[in-house]
Amino acid sequence: KAGVTQTPRYLIKTRGQQVTLSCSPISGHRSVSWYQQTPGQGLQFLFEYFSETQRNKGNFPGRFSGRQFSNSRSEMNVSTLELGDSALYLCASRGQVSTDTQYFGPGTRLTVL
């Protein structure tokens, strides 16, 4: 079974621009979560989608948004990029049951100049 895939793997943007990241979960998984990882803050939860609905949200500003499609693929969007948004963005998927274990993708390395 293929793992979680994320595209692109690397991205360079400038301040003020917007970016869209994509995540394809493990086949059959309906939940997708997004995390931001930085050296200083560690892994910070952004949001989780299940069956196209956002079911959980972390403490990030409204510039960070996401959505999930009917095939469970998910996108994350960051608008008006700031230097501090430079991070590794990780996507994780899990099955239908709330206690299912999360499996991570390789991440998208975003650099904001």
Next chain:
Amino acid sequence: GQQLNQSPQSMFIQEGEDVSMNCTSSSIFNTWLWYKQDPGEGPVLLIALYKAGELTSNGRLTAQFGITRKDSFLNISASIPSDVGIYFCAGHGTQGGSEKLVFGKGTKLTVNP
């Protein structure tokens, strides 16, 4: 909010030595997870623990879910150079009616051959 205290922050050991790291929390978790992350990659699940007191092994790795449900440890026996990486604990539970997966700050392991 829920916090995980993971220790030690870093470890420098010789190949062949055993390693132990742990996570503690002031809150109860229903599931404990241990992940390993290599540079530039997403975390990879090592061991999942679902029941208080559970002791689970995965090759040279052994992890336990504390009976108080507030702590967990991970042991690595006979370390080898490829054990190098950052190890994260994660606790899954509910906070304010919402499910949360909370991560520790990680333990960076260096193995000298």
